[in-house]
Amino acid sequence: METxxxxxxxxxxxxxxxxTFNRPRSRNAMTFAMYDRLKEICxxxxxxxxxxVLVLTGAGDKAFVAGTDISQFQTFTDPQHALAYxxxxxxxxxxxxxxxxxxxxxxxxxxxxGGASMALACDMRFCTPDARLGVPIARTLGNCxxxxxxxxxxxxxxxxxxxxxxxxxxxxxxxxxxxxxxANEIVAPEKLESRVQEVAEQxxxxxxxxxxxxxxxxxxxxxxxxxxxxxxxxxxxxxSEDFREGVRAFLEKRKPAWQGK
Numbered sequence: 488m489e490t491x492x493x494x495x496x497x498x499x500x501x502x503x504x505x506x507t508f509n510r511p512r513s514r515n516a517m518t519f520a521m522y523d524r525l526k527e528i529c530x531x532x533x534x535x536x537x538x539x540v541l542v543l544t545g546a547g548d549k550a551f552v553a554g555t556d557i558s559q560f561q562t563f564t565d566p567q568h569a570l571a572y573x574x575x576x577x578x579x580x581x582x583x584x585x586x587x588x589x590x591x592x593x594x595x596x597x598x599x600x601g602g603a604s605m606a607l608a609c610d611m612r613f614c615t616p617d618a619r620l621g622v623p624i625a626r627t628l629g630n631c632x633x634x635x636x637x638x639x640x641x642x643x644x645x646x647x648x649x650x651x652x653x654x655x656x657x658x659x660x661x662x663x664x665x666x667x668x669x670a671n672e673i674v675a676p677e678k679l680e681s682r683v684q685e686v687a688e689q690x691x692x693x694x695x696x697x698x699x700x701x702x703x704x705x706x707x708x709x710x711x712x713x714x715x716x717x718x719x720x721x722x723x724x725x726x727s728e729d730f731r732e733g734v735r736a737f738l739e740k741r742k743p744a745w746q747g748k
Contacts, residue, residue, distance in 0.1 A: 495524040496546075502539040502691035503684060504532055511547030516556040517601055522579045525605075529582045539691035541586065542683055543609060544593040545602075548676065551594040551618075552602025557628070560734045569725030570718060573633040576601060581635065584608040585706060587699045589690050593683045594618045595676060597658075604636050607643055607669070610702065613683050614670045619658040626656035628733035629745065631724040634717040642709050643669060 496507040506528055508515040532538045545551040555576075563569055583590065583605060592598070592606040593613050598620045606612055606620060622640075624630050632640070632653075640649045644667055651657060664670035674682045690698065724730060728748045736743035 494518065494521050495528070497528055499538070500684060501688065502537065503542060503687040504528075504538045504540070505542045505544065507544055507546050508552050509546040511545075511549065513556065514550035514553035514597060515545040515547070515602070516553050518556050519559060519575070522576065522601075526579045526582050529586050533587050538588060539695060540589050540591065540687040542591045542593055542687055543583075543605065544680075544683075545595065548595050548617075550596040550602070551592065551598040551606060553597050554600025554602055557734060557737045560628070560730075561738075563725060563730075563734075566722050566726055569721055572725075573721050576604070577633050577635050580604050580608045584639075585703075587703065589687075589698055589702065591683055591687060593679055594620070594670075595679065599623065599658075604632075604639070607639055611671045611686070612664070612669060613672050613674055613679060613686070614661045614664055615676045615679055616661050616673055617676075618661040618664060618670070618673075620664060620669065621656070621658035622653060623656035623658065625653055627737055627743075629724065629727065629729040629743065630733070631720060633721070634714045638709075638712075638714055 494509055496505075496509050498505045498507070506525065508517065508521065510516060510521075529541075532541050543551075563572070580601075589611070590609040591611045591613060592609040594606060595615045596617055596619065598606045598618065600622055603620050603622050622632065624632075637649070640652070644652070648667065652659070659667075659669070661670060661673050665673055672682070729743070729745050732745070733743045
């Protein structure tokens with residue numbers, strides 16, 4: 488049975504819980520309320536010992552999540568708005584990453600921006616052949632990632648590929664996702680849900696404490712380094728004329744005119 492708001496659906500399938508981001512007409516772009524709902528679901532899943540695995544997916548066949556709903560950035564008029572947004576997003580994605588349950592992203596189509604960050608915070612990723620993952624902010628909005636998201640990206644694909652991804656506004660296709668270890672499997676679209684459910688049930692049949700301890704141990708090893716502060720970098724991007732131009736251009740469906748200001 489599916490429960491929750493119409494934009495975020497929650498369903499139990501035996502020991503596996505499924506979250507579906509349900510705004511297919513907007514390619515499942517995330518509102519701030521949807522991010523909050525995901526965090527609430529993580530809390531509920533962790534409190535329920537009957538749930539052994541959490542799966543995230545997007546409604547429709549066009550996207551997993553096509554980033555944050557750009558219209559919400561029109562309200563960014565004060566430095567605190569930018570800092571609060573990145574802090575909020577870090578809190579949600581950090582909660583997903585630290586969840587004491589294995590997590591799987593089932594990706595059809597595009598996983599972009601915040602959607603890519605959520606997919607990368609999951610423990611495993613299963614993709615259809617048309618899957619595309621990227622953070623094309625150098626082409627679209629002219630903003631930046633948080634230090635935590637940069638660190639996560641570097642951990643998964645290394646600094647050289649991270650720079651390539653951002654500098655070229657590259658969308659990584661399914662075959663390359665598999666080749667560089669970001670995708671565990673590429674699955675035919677009609678078999679994606681059944682295959683992910685099968686893998687999730689296999690994980691759910693194993694010793695839950697072994698899995699929880701292993702996941703947390705790896706997370707602590709990755710988080711052991713001390714990240715530098717980055718408020719100045721966030722403000723340099725989000726408070727720029729270029730960012731305001733990027734948001735306007737995106738909503739007006741035209742190419743931004745970058746000025747480097």
